Structures are given as structure tokens and as C-alpha cells.
Amino acid sequence: MIPIKPHAYAELPQEFYNLQNWQGFNNPMLVIENTQLKEELGLENIEQQKLLSIFNGSLSIKNLKPLSMAYSGHQFGQYVEQLGDGRGLLLGEIESSKGLVDIHLKGAGKTPYSRFGDGRAVLRSVIREYLCGEAMHALSIPTSRALMIIGSDEMVLREKSETAAMLARTAKTHVRFGNFEYFHYNNKPEYVKVLADFCINNYPAYFSRTKNIYEEFFRSVVKQTAIMIAQWQASGFNHGVMNTDNMSILGETFDYGPYGFMEDYLPAYVCNHSDHQGRYAFKNQPYIGLWNCSALGHALSSLLSEEAQGEILQTYEEIFQSTLAKLFRKKLCLEQDQSEDATLIQGLLDIMESEKLDYTNTFRNLTQALTNEITPELDSDIAKSWIVSFQERQTKEVTPEDKKVISMNQVNPKFILRNYMAQEAIDAAEDSDFSKLETLIAVLTNPFEELEEHQKFANKSPAWAQDLEISCSS
Ligand code: AMP
Ligand code: MG
DSSP states (O other), X not given: OOOEEOOGGGGSOGGGEEEOOOOOOSSOEEEEEOHHHHHHTTOXXXXXXXXXHHHHTSSOOTTXXXXXXXXXXXXXXXXXXXXXXXXXXXXXXXXXXXXXXXEEEESOOXXXXXXXXXXXXXXXXXXXXXHHHHHHHHXXXXXXXXXXXXXXXXXXXXXXXXXXXXXXXXXXXXXXXXXXXXXXXTTOHXXXXXXXXXXXXXXXXXXXXXXXXXXXXXXXXXXXXXXXXXXXXXXXXXXXXXXXXXXXXXXXXXXXXSOEEOSBOOTTOOOOTTOTTOTTOGGGXXXXXXXXXXXXXXXXXXXSOXXXXXXXHHHHHHHHHHHHHHXXXXXXXXXXXXXXXXXXXXXXXXXXXXXXXXXXXXXXXHHHHTTSSOOSSOOSHHHHXXXXXXXXXXXXXXXXHHXXXXXXXXXXXXXXXXXXXXXXXXXXXXXXXXXXXXXXXXHHTSTTSOOXXXXXXXXXXXXXXXXXXXXXXX
């Protein structure tokens, strides 16, 4: 028995989606399977080949109602009327020990929402999505995760000709801010309500049914978004395409495109080479998160007064700031709340910026600063004086030093996904060698371990990778 069942979304009125089948590949090939996730979903008894056949559409599950979703959204600040799953498909859902989980296929062929696209995804981009989902998950950042990549011998044209591939991914939801915008801007307030009710009923862990349920709905989305973005900021993650159609209403990171983990600390970092204005620069993410929430609030205006929207949007800043402060305190092992802490944290960020220090490694090596005057990164005069303040501040902490080291190493990763690492795995995979991909997964799923045999992945990017350009094309 295959436990994938029709998605509850398929019960919504017909305007919400298009029911359809999808196009598998003629010569599908397994690129990678996520055995860990498979187990978490209780799918471990389904053989790899069988799962591949299901996702490729060659083995059908009875009564399934695969569908592509209708949505719109704001892209780079402009409203775009017709988006939708142009190459994606909600296959169904699985009841797992963690609750209901969506199963979605990306790159499954054309849909009514494909516009000028071919409905396909390329191997390069699905590998990037797979890797990042696992990396984020291991850092405890809410994210969609991939279950399998299916490769093919089909060629599609991007900036150059590339092989097509399909990604089977899981997420708690595929409802985006843009699903609400679609009905709001199409003058269908009754469907905005239907969709809000759907979310409130289907995701009870997120949405309270007390008081004004729509206010509580919006409040929760704003909260989850603020928390998610604080987590991005603390880990140096730059999403790259924070359009409202890429924002999950449950605050899960998803629709990975030209993302990047910042290497040298640079608030103005822009991972997406198509983003010429830097709208989605690292330092703008908190503000864009709020901007996106206000776009959602506007789309909910048939359910929420302007006052209520305003009041709820005002909660964003506090939730964001307090979550980020908490995360930074953990990174520096500051358990007691002291008035000088914010200055101490900012002082470190300023040094990282002016001295172009690697964000991840500077934090990771801070454990050495507990006792030494310098760490590999913090060796300038100004950095040394910062270390003295840090050590002084640490005297107010009661935790024994060995415990401090352990707890800092549990929040400051040794390994992050640097773009060059993904690129090397992609280059090999394009030559049908998937071993580098498997190795990377082993590293990224254990980012806090020392992993002696994988030291090189903790190094800064090599010179050849400094100019790696990652754009929207995928
Ligand atoms: P994304 O940049 O992946 O978030 O996609 C933005 C919009 O473009 C979504 O509506 C996608 O479904 C659509 N899209 C992206 N790539 C393709 C493609 N190759 N074929 C059809 N639609 C696409
Ligand atoms: Mg998208």
C-alpha cells in the first residue's frame, strides 16, 4: 500500500487549481533518494525503484488527484497577475508521524500556468534545491525538503542546453501568499475566505480558532515569517527571490532558486545575479519579509480591517528582533541578559564586515576566544580588543567552560553550503557521477560535527568560485 492520498486542496472549488496528469521522462534515472526523509515519512518499505516509478508517473496510484495550483504574486515589487504552478504539481499528501505532509513534483511538465515556459526544471537547479533543503533542515530552519531527484536524457534550453530533471519534494504546505493575492486581485473575496478557512482547518497547529479567526490567521503568518527570516539572518542565508509567490503561509523556506549562504560578512550581499537593484540583498530580507506580509494583509482586506492589519503588522518587528537577538546570544553563549550585549554583538559584526571575515568560520572559531587572545579570524588589534570585552563578558556567565564550548558548537555550524560545493556536485552529476552529491549530503546533514575527513568543506571558496554567477534561470 502506498500511503499517498489525494490532497485536501483538491476538494476546493475548481477555480483554485487545475486537475491534471503529468509528463514523466522516457528514460528516468535515479540521481539521489533521501533515505532519511523517506524513513521519517514512513515510506521506508517502498523500494527505491517503485517510488521512482510513482514520481515519474509510470506507476499510478488509484484515486489520486494531482493538481497544479493557481496563484499570482508580487515579483520584485510588481504585481504579476498570472503565475501558478507552471512546472509544479501537487501530487497528494502523506500522513506521517509529524502530521500531514505535501508531496509535490517540480519539473513535471507543462500546465495551464506554464505561460512561455517548458514546464521542466534542470538538473542543476533541482540539485541546488535538494542540497539547500537538507542544509537548512540540519540548521533547524523550517524548510521544504526533497525526497528524490529523477534525472533524464531530455535536453531543455536555458542560457545553454541542459538536462531536465524532476524533484519530488515535501513541505507542510504549498499555499503561498500569492494564492490569496490571486483571488483578491481577481475580485473574488468569497474565495479569499474559502482559502483562509481551508488553511485554518488544515493547519490547526498554526492557526488558533479563538477570538477573531482571520486576525489570528494573519497574526500567525506574520509571526512565522518574522521567525523564519530571523533564522535566515542568523545563519547568513540569502534567499534571493523573496517574491510573494515564494512565501509559504506557514513560514517554511521554499522555492529555492539563486540562494546563497554568505561567506565573507557583507550586509549588502546579493546572491541573485538577476537582482540588479539588490532588492533582495541580505540586509533587506527583514524589511522585505514585512513588505510581503503587508501585501498579504492587503489581499486579506475583505476579512480584516485596516486597523487590524496595521496592528498585526506592527508585531513583526518585535518578533523579528527578539528572535534574532536570542539566536545571536546563543551563538556567543550569552545566557544572562546584559545591557551591553547588543553592542558586543554589533561590534563583532562590524569587525567581520570591515575585515571581510568569513561569517560561519568566525562564529565557529569563537570557542577559542573563550581562552585565547586570538582566533584564526580575529587577529587584528581591533579584533583583539573585542575579544577582551567578550572574555570579560563571559566572566558573568556561570556555565563551565567545557559546556560553553559544547553549546556554541551546537549552534555555530562548521559546514554551510557554499556555492562552489554545490557547483562541484552539479558538474559531477552532469557527468552521471552522483558520489559528490552523496558526500555533500553527508556533510551538510551534520553541520555541527567536526568531520575530520571533510575539513576542506569548511574552507572558504577557492579562487575559481569567487565569480560564480547564480541567476533566476532554472
Ligand atoms: P520560480 O522562479 O521558480 O519561483 O517561478 C516563478 C513562476 O514561473 C512560477 O509560476 C513557475 O511555475 C513559473 N516557471 C518557472 N520556470 C518555469 C518553466 N520552466 N516552465 C513553466 N513555468 C515556469
Ligand atoms: Mg516560485
